[in-house]
Amino acid sequence: MKETRQIIIEAAILVFNEDFSAPLEKVADKANITRRTLHRYFKDRNELVTLCEADMQRCCNKAMNMALNSSEEPLEQLKNMLFAAIDCGAKYSFFHKVHNRTDHSHSRQNDNCAEYDDLYTRYRNVILRLQDNGEVSRSLTTEWIYTLFAAVVTATVNAESHGAVAKNSLKQFAWFSFSKGIGI
Amino acid sequence: MKETRQIIIEAAILVFNEDFSAPLEKVADKANITRRTLHRYFKDRNELVTLCEADMQRCCNKAMNMALNSSEEPLEQLKNMLFAAIDCGAKYSFFHKVHNRTDHSHSRQNDNCAEYDDLYTRYRNVILRLQDNGEVSRSLTTEWIYTLFAAVVTATVNAESHGAVAKNSLKQFAWFSFSKGIGI
DNA sequence: AATTTATGTCTCATTTTTGAGAAATTAATC
DNA sequence: GATTAATTTCTCAAAAATGAGACATAAATT
The missing domain is CATH 1.10.357.10 (Tetracycline Repressor, domain 2)
Structure with a gap:
């Protein structure tokens, strides 16, 4: 699945749109993956937010x-x-x-x-x-x-x-x- | 000032409306008080949220x-x-x-x-x-x-x-x- | 001015969130 | 079926957020 990255971004946009400071666990849940996987794709919260914005x-x-x-x-x-x-x-x-x-x-x-x-x-x-x-x-x-x-x-x-x-x-x-x- | 409580609630409503999981520090800042003061008025975050909702x-x-x-x-x-x-x-x-x-x-x-x-x-x-x-x-x-x-x-x-x-x-x-x- | 009351400062313990290593498990590819 | 890649699980350390004690200060009240 080379699209996991995108799935996470989409999930993050949904979550952050409702609750900007929500814990990353919520994003992982929404994306149906583990928080550990999320962290493998994004250096830190900031990078994820930046990529959401770019998207x-x-x-x-x-x-x-x-x-x-x-x-x-x-x-x-x-x-x-x-x-x-x-x-x-x-x-x-x-x-x-x-x-x-x-x-x-x-x-x-x-x-x-x-x-x-x-x-x-x-x-x-x-x-x-x-x-x-x-x-x-x-x-x-x-x-x-x-x-x-x-x-x-x-x-x-x-x-x-x-x-x-x-x-x-x-x-x-x-x-x-x-x-x-x-x-x- | 017996209205500090209310000032904090109003500030919290403004902050939480924009960012529900925002740290309490932001609420304190918006209310122009210390986080310590905020904690003296409200047992914990949950109580504050509940009182905001009641208000x-x-x-x-x-x-x-x-x-x-x-x-x-x-x-x-x-x-x-x-x-x-x-x-x-x-x-x-x-x-x-x-x-x-x-x-x-x-x-x-x-x-x-x-x-x-x-x-x-x-x-x-x-x-x-x-x-x-x-x-x-x-x-x-x-x-x-x-x-x-x-x-x-x-x-x-x-x-x-x-x-x-x-x-x-x-x-x-x-x-x-x-x-x-x-x-x- | 003396006293009570509320707030600020500084500190510290606890909890939550964050980020990552290592091995086990699952899925995909050959 | 063996091999590779991706994901999960478990773990743990660092960072951030939370809540509170102790005392200093500022303010309101008398």
């Missing part, structure tokens, strides 16, 4: 940029961004948390931050175009819309994992609530 | 029930519930998390759970009345609307603490997005 970063960036490239229509772009973020699941929630923590020191020197910035700029342009068209309420700030976006994604992901409703219905609910919620 | 429970229940009692109009009730939850801040976020964790074993024997249930029932009736009136979209489930409610509250609280926009504007944004988002 989230890569996945979310890729998914979101693909969504942005999927169309010229801002409305279509936004919808696909929302769906992409939901598909990223806990990765997106965590990704957003990391870059918006109170203690997070944002710096364009940091590659991850720079990438995040670029993504945010593209997102912002989509919103501004929609506001210019009058398709999105001009009384809302882009920051609020962005906050709402992340909140709806997190809500959808939680609802899915907690799980009564099917994922596809949830996506439809999410788009309905988000789009109406910003005045579309 | 959240008391505050959120009181605020939400007051909001529900504030009017006979379901729309007005819902709006006041949203504002009340936002005013509760991190307490509401944490309160919601606790009762919706994957590992939370819900039981009506537990007083907190029973109270939570009652609140949920009252909320549900408000939504059902609005759906009967056709004021809220019938295609959305009450569960989704509830999930969205909590998500919008958390988003607003985060936006506030992270802080560019004033609280009152945020409340207006929150109500706009939530109400439109459920089809009002």
